[in-house]
Amino acid sequence: MYQSAITFLQAKGLKSKELKDHLHKILKQDAIKKKARLLQINEVCERVWFIEKGSFRGFLRSKGRQKNEWFMKEGDVMFAPLSVYTGEPSEVAIEALEDSIVHSISIRQLELIYQRYLPFNIIGRKLTEEYYMRSLQNADLLRESTIRARYLRFLKLYHDLDERVPALHIASFLGCSEEAFNRVRKKINRK
Numbered sequence: 001m002y003q004s005a006i007t008f009l010q011a012k013g014l015k016s017k018e019l020k021d022h023l024h025k026i027l028k029q030d031a032i033k034k035k036a037r038l039l040q041i042n043e044v045c046e047r048v049w050f051i052e053k054g055s056f057r058g059f060l061r062s063k064g065r066q067k068n069e070w071f072m073k074e075g076d077v078m079f080a081p082l083s084v085y086t087g088e089p090s091e092v093a094i095e096a097l098e099d100s101i102v103h104s105i106s107i108r109q110l111e112l113i114y115q116r117y118l119p120f121n122i123i124g125r126k127l128t129e130e131y132y133m134r135s136l137q138n139a140d141l142l143r144e145s146t147i148r149a150r151y152l153r154f155l156k157l158y159h160d161l162d163e164r165v166p167a168l169h170i171a172s173f174l175g176c177s178e179e180a181f182n183r184v185r186k187k188i189n190r191k
Contacts (some may be wrong), residue, residue, distance in 0.1 A: 005050040008077075013122055019186070027105060034100075038098050044089055045079050046108075054099060054102075060092050068172040071158055078094065097165055099171070138157070142174075155188075
């Protein structure tokens with residue numbers, strides 16, 4: 001039931017049988033329906049989710065519109081970092097793009113694991129580095145001057161999500177209209 005989350009953590013360096021047993025006891029599994037929200041805007045993020053199946057988007061509101069900030073899929077860990085680290089309400093909402101299965105623990109449980117199992121701090125650092133690098137890649141993507149260049153970089157970073165994420169959400173992420181995005185996508189896919 002929780003083996004995918006444990007396998008993921010083992011690949012990041014989890015070795016302690018005691019911690020694996022502990023995680024088996026505290027991990028919470030949820031089936032999430034498409035369009036359901038794990039986190040609302042202005043809600044404090046109190047959980048960390050591991051995605052076993054499905055995909056999600058993180059979005060905020062800007063000028064009355066939704067603006068996609070990131071996408072996550074199977075094998076990813078997600079949460080709203082600013083909310084978790086500051087305890088403040090999140091500016092980002094998290095929504096399922098597909099029917100999904102996630103495993104989660106509370107931030108409090110995670111803090112207790114960091115205190116009780118010191119080697120797990122290394123795994124936390126590795127994950128932080130990985131997702132920090134991903135945020136830098138997203139920032140680089142958005143600095144591209146044309147929709148075409150942004151979409152080509154999107155395809156390199158998220159090649160497996162292009163067909164799974166609705167065009168409206170990719171366009172929002174790339175900072176363009178859905179119509180402009182579809183024109184560019186059509187030209188690139190013809191080649």
